[in-house]
Each structure stands twice: as structure tokens, then as C-alpha cells.
Amino acid sequence: MTAIPPKPKARPERVSLFRYLRLFRRDILSAQPAKLYRAWMAEFRTPFFRSYMINDPKLIQEVLKARPDEFPKSERIGAGLRPLLGDSVFLTNGETWKRQRRIIDPAFEGGRLRDTFPGIMAAGEAAAQRLEPIADGSPQEIEALTSHAAADVIFRTLFSLPIEDKIAQQVFHEFRAYQRSQPILNLAAFIPGPRWMPRFFKSETRRTARKIRSLITQLTQDRLALIAAGTAPDDLATKIMTTPDPKTGETFTVSEMVDQVAIFFLAGHETSASALAWTLYLLARYPDWQEKVAAEVSGFDGNFSDLSKLKVTRDVFREALRLYPPVPMMVREATSRSTFRNRLIRRGAQIVLSPWHMHRHNRLWDNPDGFDPSRWDTENGKSCARDAYMPFSSGPRVCSGAGFAMIEGVVLLASVLQDFEFKTVENREPIPVAYLTVRAKNGIWLRINRR
Numbered sequence: 211m212t213a214i215p216p217k218p219k220a221r222p223e224r225v226s227l228f229r230y231l232r233l234f235r236r237d238i239l240s241a242q243p244a245k246l247y248r249a250w251m252a253e254f255r256t257p258f259f260r261s262y263m264i265n266d267p268k269l270i271q272e273v274l275k276a277r278p279d280e281f282p283k284s285e286r287i288g289a290g291l292r293p294l295l296g297d298s299v300f301l302t303n304g305e306t307w308k309r310q311r312r313i314i315d316p317a318f319e320g321g322r323l324r325d326t327f328p329g330i331m332a333a334g335e336a337a338a339q340r341l342e343p344i345a346d347g348s349p350q351e352i353e354a355l356t357s358h359a360a361a362d363v364i365f366r367t368l369f370s371l372p373i374e375d376k377i378a379q380q381v382f383h384e385f386r387a388y389q390r391s392q393p394i395l396n397l398a399a400f401i402p403g404p405r406w407m408p409r410f411f412k413s414e415t416r417r418t419a420r421k422i423r424s425l426i427t428q429l430t431q432d433r434l435a436l437i438a439a440g441t442a443p444d445d446l447a448t449k450i451m452t453t454p455d456p457k458t459g460e461t462f463t464v465s466e467m468v469d470q471v472a473i474f475f476l477a478g479h480e481t482s483a484s485a486l487a488w489t490l491y492l493l494a495r496y497p498d499w500q501e502k503v504a505a506e507v508s509g510f511d512g513n514f515s516d517l518s519k520l521k522v523t524r525d526v527f528r529e530a531l532r533l534y535p536p537v538p539m540m541v542r543e544a545t546s547r548s549t550f551r552n553r554l555i556r557r558g559a560q561i562v563l564s565p566w567h568m569h570r571h572n573r574l575w576d577n578p579d580g581f582d583p584s585r586w587d588t589e590n591g592k593s594c595a596r597d598a599y600m601p602f603s604s605g606p607r608v609c610s611g612a613g614f615a616m617i618e619g620v621v622l623l624a625s626v627l628q629d630f631e632f633k634t635v636e637n638r639e640p641i642p643v644a645y646l647t648v649r650a651k652n653g654i655w656l657r658i659n660r661r
């Protein structure tokens with residue numbers, strides 16, 4: 211085992227555009243040169259457009275917080291997701307996006323977030339019940355388990371349905387098929403083609419997208435009927451569907467809601483599953499930290515007000531989000547000319563913000579590649595948490611589910627670590643690769659023992 215947790219090998223400094231594209235197709239992380247871990251800004255020239263990765267906290271602040279309207283989401287990235295997500299809040303820009311956030315955000319605000327806690331707890335308990343050590347001690351693939359658990363969280367909190375529900379099961383399986391046929395981060399979106407180049411989807415991608423959308427439409431219509439009858443449960447779906455836009459007084463139509471449910475499911479489940487799987491791997495790799503977490507959570511008996519006491523668990527989860535940010539890169543498009551670090555950024559340039567590189571930047575972090583959850587109490591950790599840590603992005607377009615995901619992460623870890631112990635498997639070190647989320651190339655394999 212190496213001293214630091216797995217980090218993809220960087221590519222050589224100079225490669226041809228053709229080689230870069232081939233590497234890129236394989237994995238965005240290992241397609242990048244090592245110098246990006248110490249650069250403040252880097253330029254990529256392609257035949258059709260320029261793109262710039264920015265790692266300077268001041269520039270990130272400029273793009274995400276000070277002038278977000280001038281740097282909307284890049285259309286290129288949306289292309290692969292449109293058949294499934296339609297006009298969901300993840301893809302829209304401008305006034306449409308603002309209106310959607312006005313309706314969605316109240317459901318995720320502090321006080322109302324508390325209402326989702328029983329659903330998250332129930333999913334945590336169900337996940338712990340599903341875990342079963344294998345009698346001969348064989349390893350198990352953890353991402354499949356966390357993916358199941360995270361899907362359960364979303365269904366329970368959004369529609370008050372456990373993952374065992376028939377429609378929930380179908381949606382979960384179809385989503386997997388969708389991701390196999392169309393990896394979520396459509397690499398074609400990054401690949402330097404001209405904007406007019408048509409994007410082709412496999413017929414399998416279209417078929418699964420249609421199937422998922424019809425299942426979600428059914429759930430949404432059923433919910434509308436319950437709302438009309440006054441018998442709807444007070445979950446996220448009801449909250450979002452009954453919240454009028456404070457400006458126009460209008461609520462989402464069924465088809466708008468279907469777009470949003472699709473992204474909640476996708477953004478909320480892929481990301482949390484990845485974060486939880488890497489956290490369990492890191493805990494298996496650093497058993498002293500696993501014991502600290504196990505000791506802390508042993509006293510947790512499911513009270514919302516005790517969650518804030520689970521500090522070690524939260525610090526471990528934050529550290530896992532730093533080393534393996536589930537969303538490794540985000541792309542924006544410059545709609546006006548700017549000057550960044552004395553370089554002219556033209557209209558149409560792609561701006562790449564990389565939590566992956568920012569979180570391991572060697573001019574900003576102490577021990578950037580090491581696993582050290584106690585860093586959050588140090589001066590360096592505190593200043594980096596403010597300026598160089600963005601697993602959920604930041605500014606007005608910050609992840610809608612950030613607060614939710616932090617509760618979910620801590621609760622799920624508490625539920626499984628109360629009963630189980632996780633151990634690494636020799637010669638099965640996971641290799642991080644990035645699609646839309648950071649996953650392990652051949653899965654994350656751990657041995658599970660009952661405590």
C-alpha cells in the first residue's frame with residue numbers, strides 16, 4: 211500500500227492533441243499533467259475553442275460568486291444529459307434557472323431539512339440491515355451497496371417510498387441502464403468539436419430516458435392527486451410541488467416537476483453513493499480513524515439534535531469529499547470578455563473549475579494528498595475550507611442538496627459503523643476515475659465484519 215491514498219497517475223507534460231483526447235476518453239483525471247496541482251491557471255488550446263482551468267481562489271470567487279450571470283453553465287456539458295433531464299435546474303440558465311431555484315430552495319432550507327431526517331434515518335437502518343458479512347470473509351463491492359442506500363434515501367425523502375417499492379425499483383434499475391449506455395459526464399461534451407456537430411444518442415439511451423421519465427411522470431401525477439385530495443405526505447415532493455414562485459405565484463407544472471425529480475435522483479444519488487463508498491474505503495485504510503468514528507457513533511440513537519455532536523464523523527466525511535470530490539470538475543462558459551491573470555478570456559471560452567485539483571493544490575493545502583481529518587481544526591484547514599474547498603460548488607449555483615447530503619453522509623456512516631467493521635483487501639487498491647462522479651475503475655472492494 212502506498213503512503214497516500216490512491217491518486218491517478220498524471221500524464222506526461224507534453225502530449226499531442228490526439229493522445230490527449232485518447233487519454234481524456236479513458237479518464238479526465240489521468241489525462242491531466244501534474245503541474246495542474248500547483249498552477250493558478252492553465253490554458254488548453256483546441257481547434258474549436260479555448261478552455262481555461264482556474265485554480266486561483268480569487269478567480270473562482272469571481273466566476274461563481276461575483277459575476278455568475280456572465281459565466282452560465284456550458285451548453286456542451288448539458289448535451290449528454292438532456293434526453294433524461296429535459297429542462298432541469300442542473301442544466302438551465304438565466305431567468306428559467308432563477309425561477310426554478312426560487313421554488314426548489316425553500317424545501318432544502320435549515321428548518322424544513324429537519325423533516326427529511328426520519329427518511330434518511332430509515333434508509334440508514336435499512337442499509338445496515340441489508341449488509342451481511344460473507345461467511346468465508348470474501349470481499350464485497352462497496353459502491354453497489356452505497357448506491358442502493360443512496361437511492362433509498364432519495365425515494366424515502368422525495369416520495370416517502372422505500373427502495374423496495376415497485377416503481378422505485380424500476381427507476382433505480384433503469385437509471386443504471388441509462389448510465390451504462392450514456393456515461394453521465396458525456397465526454398463528447400468536453401471533446402473539442404464544433405458547436406454545430408450533432409450529438410448522437412444510442413437508441414438504448416433514448417429508450418431508457420423515455421422509460422425513466424414515464425415512471426417519474428406516474429409518481430408525480432399520483433402525488434398531484436394526493437395533494438388535491440389533501441392526503442399527501444409532507445415530503446420533499448409535496449413541499450416542492452406546493453411552493454409557488456414568490457415572484458409569479460405559479461407552481462411547477464407536472465412536466466417541469468418531472469425534470470426536477472430526474473435531477474434530484476441523479477445528482478442526489480450518484481454523488482452521495484460515491485462519497486460514501488470512498489469514505490468507507492478511507493476508514494478501512496486508516497483503522498485508527500475507523501475506531502474513532504465507531505466510538506463516536508456508538509452513542510448515537512437517532513435524535514436529530516444529537517447529529518451536531520458527531521464531529522469526528524463529519525470531519526472524516528469532509529476529508530473524503532476533499533480527496534475524492536464526487537463532482538470532480540465543473541464547466542462554465544464566458545459570455546463576455548474578461549482578463550484573468552493578465553490573460554484575455556474571449557467570449558465562448560470554456561472555464562473549467564476543478565474541485566479535484568483545488569482540493570489537492572500543493573500551494574494551498576498542508577499535506578494535500580494525505581488523509582487527515584484533523585486538518586479541519588488547524589489554521590491551514592480553516593483557511594482552505596473557506597477558499598479552496600468546493601465539493602458542492604459555491605455561490606448562487608451551489609448544490610441545492612448540500613445541507614441534505616452532509617446530514618445523509620453522517621447518518622449513513624453512523625448506521626453502518628455502529629454494527630460493522632470494514633477492512634481493505636490486499637492487491638485491490640481502488641483506482642479513481644472520473645465520469646460525472648469520481649468512481650473506482652474496478653469498484654471498491656472491502657471485507658465486512660460484524661462488530
Ligand code: HEM
Binds near residue numbers: 311535607609612615
Ligand atoms: C455528497 C453529495 C453531493 C455532492 C458532492 C454534490 C455536488 C454538487 C455540485 C458540485 C453541484 C454543482 C455542479 C455544477 O455547477 O456544475 C451540484 C448541483 C446540484 N446538486 Fe448536488 N451534490 C450532492 C448531493 C446532492 C443531493 C442529495 C441533492 C438533492 C437531493 C443534490 C441536488 C443538486 C441539484 C439540484 C444541483 C443543481 C443546482 C443548480 O445548478 O442550480 N445534490 N451538486
